[in-house]
Amino acid sequence: MALHESEAIVLQSYALGEADRLVSFLSRAAGRMRGVAAGARKPKSRFGSTLERLSYVRIWYFENPTRELVRIRQCEMIESFLDAFRDYDSSVVLSILSEVSLAVLPDHEASDANFRLLLLTAQTVKRTGKADLPLAYFALWTVKLGGWLPPLDCCGFCGVVLPEGAPVFIARSGSAVACTKCRRPGMRTISPVARSLASKMLAERLDRLSEPADAASTRAAREVTAIMLDVIEQQIDRKLTSRELLEPTA
Ligand SMILES: [Zn+2]
Numbered sequence: 436m437a438l439h440e441s442e443a444i445v446l447q448s449y450a451l452g453e454a455d456r457l458v459s460f461l462s463r464a465a466g467r468m469r470g471v472a473a474g475a476r477k478p479k480s481r482f483g484s485t486l487e488r489l490s491y492v493r494i495w496y497f498e499n500p501t502r503e504l505v506r507i508r509q510c511e512m513i514e515s516f517l518d519a520f521r522d523y524d525s526s527v528v529l530s531i532l533s534e535v536s537l538a539v540l541p542d543h544e545a546s547d548a549n550f551r552l553l554l555l556t557a558q559t560v561k562r563t564g565k566a567d568l569p570l571a572y573f574a575l576w577t578v579k580l581g582g583w584l585p586p587l588d589c590c591g592f593c594g595v596v597l598p599e600g601a602p603v604f605i606a607r608s609g610s611a612v613a614c615t616k617c618r619r620p621g622m623r624t625i626s627p628v629a630r631s632l633a634s635k636m637l638a639e640r641l642d643r644l645s646e647p648a649d650a651a652s653t654r655a656a657r658e659v660t661a662i663m664l665d666v667i668e669q670q671i672d673r674k675l676t677s678r679e680l681l682e683p684t685a
């Protein structure tokens with residue numbers, strides 16, 4: 436059995452047997468995986484709080500190629516998100532981050548872009564206590580990195596360029612964006628402010644974007660989130676349970 440070391444983000448952990456934990460984590464070097472942390476539920480366990488959701492850790496684990504589960508030997512905390520989970524709005528967003536990552540990221544396939552996206556989003560929620568912009572950014576980029584985002588600036592049917600402010604429609608699965616003429620039944624509208632915010636988010640890092648300053652830009656962020664979470668749900672073919680905790684968009 437080989438011993439591996441990586442940075443990782445804990446996505447979820449469950450009680451297993453009398454004293455152990457079953458842990459899903461995103462390894463920076465090896466992608467999403469699952470492992471057993473023996474004795475993690477004993478008082479004074481050497482794992483401490485490192486296995487809490489979204490903990491950013493350095494992890495050491497043994498991997499046996501014939502077994503699906505790795506054996507987690509040790510974890511060291513790099514950054515904890517426990518405090519951020521104590522705030523309700525932040526905790527809803529952080530739960531969505533972990534649920535989406537569990538649902539869309541393939542097993543054992545490293546993606547540095549997805550790793551950095553998850554970490555940067557969680558850190559921004561923790562630092563600012565604000566949820567709307569980070570969640571919109573995360574949902575949009577998850578769709579983009581999944582290869583499910585059509586170009587937002589031209590019609591996928593007739594190819595016409597869609598100028599800023601033009602009415603634009605998008606399929607719920609994200610398969611296409613359409614102009615007014617090519618609009619298909621079941622497509623939803625993207626408002627001009629939401630489309631412009633999405634373009635900005637595709638061009639800038641999250642920590643360089645400013646928080647929505649008024650109700651209209653908050654609505655735009657929520658609209659981007661709603662559209663992108665719909666695309667994700669279509670792609671994974673089920674509803675995200677943590678999404679139900681979000682305030683409904685007006
Ligand atoms: Zn068209």
